[in-house]
Amino acid sequence: MPRTNRPAILLRAGRLPVVVAAALAAAAAATVLTGCADFGYQENICGNGEYPALSVGGTGSACFSDKEEPSAGYTRYPAGKVPQQVDDKWDVYWRTHTLDKDGNIVAAPDAG
The missing domain is CATH 1.20.5 (Single alpha-helices involved in coiled-coils or other helix-helix interfaces)
Structure with missing residues (x-):
């Protein structure tokens, strides 16, 4: 065969x-x-024309237009420590840290 x-x-x-x-x-x-x-896809924290801001005393964040300042209760991230993509170095860092009312970096009270 x-x-x-x-x-x-x-x-x-x-x-x-x-x-x-x-x-x-x-x-x-x-x-x-x-x-x-x-x-290697990474989602951006904010859209084009926006920047992220951190809630003072907490780990929440919000996006604001580049043309406006953050609303009451939010502040800009310190220079060089701004998260750009979800789960990047600074996004992870700010889950357990925050800024107090004087702008000092402190451990976040709600970080588990």
Whole structure:
């Protein structure tokens, strides 16, 4: 009995494109199901034309237009310590730290 070369049989039978399409579909599904984490996507803290501000004495934050100052109860982050993307170094840091009414960095009272 002669040996057959399976890929050649698939190609002759017209099945190779179906197999390739199925493999590509499986790869696409795996990418979607993993949340695209392998692509390094990071969500910005604020949108274009906005900056983040920290709530005084707490870990909350809000975004304000570049054209306005933060509202009462919020202050700008210290220079060089402004979070840019969700879960970046400074976003994580400010979850357990805050600024007091005098602008000093202190441990956040609600940090667990």
